[in-house]
Amino acid sequence: MRFPRPVISSGFLCVLTALYLLFFNNRTFWTLILQYFDGQLMKVVVMAVALLLLHIAILVLFSAQYVIKPFLILMVMTAAGGSYFGETFGTIITRNVVEATLTTTAGESRNLMTTGFITHMVLYGLLPSLLIVWVRIKHRPIFKKILVNTPVILGCVVGFVVLVASDFGAYSSMYRMHRNDIMARLVPYKPVASTVDYFVRHYTERHIVMQPLGQDAVQETVALPEGKKLLTVVVVGETARAQNFSLNGYNRETNPELKKREVIAFTNTTSCGTETSVSVPCMFSPFPRKDYSSAKFKGSENLLDVLQYAGVKVEWWENNTGDKGVADRSKLIDLQNSYDPKYCEGGECLDQILSDYLRDHLKDFDGNTTLVLHMTGSHGPAYYMRYPPEMAQFKPECRTAEFSECEDSQIVNAYDNTILYTDKILSQIIDILKANEDKFVSSMIYMSDHGESLGERGLYLHAAPYFIAPDTQTHIPFITWFSPDYQAVTGTDLSCLRASTAEEASHDNLFHTVLGMMNVKTSVYDRSLDRFAACRK
Numbered sequence: 448m449r450f451p452r453p454v455i456s457s458g459f460l461c462v463l464t465a466l467y468l469l470f471f472n473n474r475t476f477w478t479l480i481l482q483y484f485d486g487q488l489m490k491v492v493v494m495a496v497a498l499l500l501l502h503i504a505i506l507v508l509f510s511a512q513y514v515i516k517p518f519l520i521l522m523v524m525t526a527a528g529g530s531y532f533g534e535t536f537g538t539i540i541t542r543n544v545v546e547a548t549l550t551t552t553a554g555e556s557r558n559l560m561t562t563g564f565i566t567h568m569v570l571y572g573l574l575p576s577l578l579i580v581w582v583r584i585k586h587r588p589i590f591k592k593i594l595v596n597t598p599v600i601l602g603c604v605v606g607f608v609v610l611v612a613s614d615f616g617a618y619s620s621m622y623r624m625h626r627n628d629i630m631a632r633l634v635p636y637k638p639v640a641s642t643v644d645y646f647v648r649h650y651t652e653r654h655i656v657m658q659p660l661g662q663d664a665v666q667e668t669v670a671l672p673e674g675k676k677l678l679t680v681v682v683v684g685e686t687a688r689a690q691n692f693s694l695n696g697y698n699r700e701t702n703p704e705l706k707k708r709e710v711i712a713f714t715n716t717t718s719c720g721t722e723t724s725v726s727v728p729c730m731f732s733p734f735p736r737k738d739y740s741s742a743k744f745k746g747s748e749n750l751l752d753v754l755q756y757a758g759v760k761v762e763w764w765e766n767n768t769g770d771k772g773v774a775d776r777s778k779l780i781d782l783q784n785s786y787d788p789k790y791c792e793g794g795e796c797l798d799q800i801l802s803d804y805l806r807d808h809l810k811d812f813d814g815n816t817t818l819v820l821h822m823t824g825s826h827g828p829a830y831y832m833r834y835p836p837e838m839a840q841f842k843p844e845c846r847t848a849e850f851s852e853c854e855d856s857q858i859v860n861a862y863d864n865t866i867l868y869t870d871k872i873l874s875q876i877i878d879i880l881k882a883n884e885d886k887f888v889s890s891m892i893y894m895s896d897h898g899e900s901l902g903e904r905g906l907y908l909h910a911a912p913y914f915i916a917p918d919t920q921t922h923i924p925f926i927t928w929f930s931p932d933y934q935a936v937t938g939t940d941l942s943c944l945r946a947s948t949a950e951e952a953s954h955d956n957l958f959h960t961v962l963g964m965m966n967v968k969t970s971v972y973d974r975s976l977d978r979f980a981a982c983r984k
């Protein structure tokens with residue numbers, strides 16, 4: 448026996464879908480709206496009706512044969528994905544989040560494919576989509592449809608305007624104040640708008656012509672000891688937040704190894720962005736955060752190019768989701784794709800792969816060198832996959848990417864284990880540099896790309912819009928180590944640096960500080976942004 452397919456008019460299907468999208472996928476949005484209009488239920492009701500009319504108008508606009516079903520399904524699936532990340536992690540789907548999603552690695556996306564995600568997508572996305580596929584839509588002939596739908600759309604829009612105008616002051620000030628936090632949680636509106644924004648930018652930025660940078664760069668001669676070369680290892684961390692480093696005052700011992708070495712931690716350092724795809728290019732670009740944009744990054748060479756113009760050997764060693772274009776003109780060694788079972792599982796590798804690679808390959812370099820090591824660090828939500836079992840010192844740890852199955856304290860434990868592991872890797876790097884002191888006058892600089900939320904204010908992960916991002920996402924660790932040779936040759940005064948650790952630092956400093964560390968002179972170097980210059984003789 449076959450079930451007869453129910454027949455439904457296109458207009459009625461649009462109304463049902465609008466109701467579903469607005470009221471079944473926007474729990475976070477309505478919770479915040481209720482809070483905002485504290486006690487004034489009438490304002491919330493009027494707003495709900497106004498938004499519903501607007502949703503109906505938009506859906507009816509696409510109500511044509513062969514168009515309407517794919518369009519409604521796209522809206523339903525987008526809303527389901529957006530509401531999952533919004534409700535689970537507090538994520539706002541900005542253009543940068545879209546970019547991160549579309550440019551991620553298989554290993555990274557696998558981490559997010561939890562049963563919680565799949566269940567949510569089936570219940571909120573797939574099932575309603577199947578219903579849309581199942582029903583038979585009654586369409587009017589095209590001219591009649593235009594004749595009917597045009598007044599319907601106009602009527603909805605007029606209704607929306609009248610309702611908003613009924614208390615324009617309240618609604619417009621809410622929108623102005625909260626366009627980027629409360630309104631940005633409305634799905635599928637925000638994810639769709641961000642996706643369109645991403646592709647528009649992607650298209651317009653295609654034509655940007657890369658300008659050379661710092662072609663006048665030269666390495667000034669320093670009196671290096673006989674046969675030795677100058678070496679800077681730049682370690683780019685991932686999702687490490689300053690608050691969880693005991694070097695920065697965390698009450699848990701997460702830096703037992705670095706504390707035994709002569710490192711300096713700059714405790715007041717902020718990131719350029721709140722996600723990898725913004726922070727990493729920004730760190731290596733010549734632009735400070737306030738001037739930075741992805742268009743500017745694409746229009747200019749970066750730190751690695753300037754170093755190469757000066758004759759410095761440069762390599763980027765990758766153990767994360769990619770160099771984001773920074774190493775386009777440099778040699779890149781992709782360790783993540785090595786699939787070495789000693790370190791790697793499911794396309795992701797422990798950071799030990801970086802320090803072991805350094806141990807084995809440092810001897811191959813015979814000139815002044817800058818190496819960038821891009822760690823996988825504390826990349827969430829599967830923190831427990833970032834460290835080997837013996838590093839699980841803080842217990843019980845959350846051993847799933849499904850945060851709803853863990854207490855916040857277990858999530859923090861797993862996260863702190865990643866910091867403990869980073870502490871070990873950085874210490875190994877320092878030890879390898881020490882072991883090669885006969886060949887290299889070396890130093891190490893470590894900065895994370897951004898921080899992380901671990902449940903504070905109901906937020907998890909990162910990628911919050913910068914201006915509302917909590918300190919936990921923008922306050923990053925910045926740690927350095929200088930070999931005795933390096934201190935002597937460059938006149939770097941550690942006690943002077945130690946006295947300045949509480950002063951402000953940021954990603955803006957990296958470009959100029961590394962040029963200073965490599966003793967590169969160029970017109971694009973700004974001494975005032977070289978964080979170590981004042982302590983160098």
Ligand SMILES: [Zn+2]
Nearest residue numbers: 686722723896
């Ligand atoms: Zn990152």
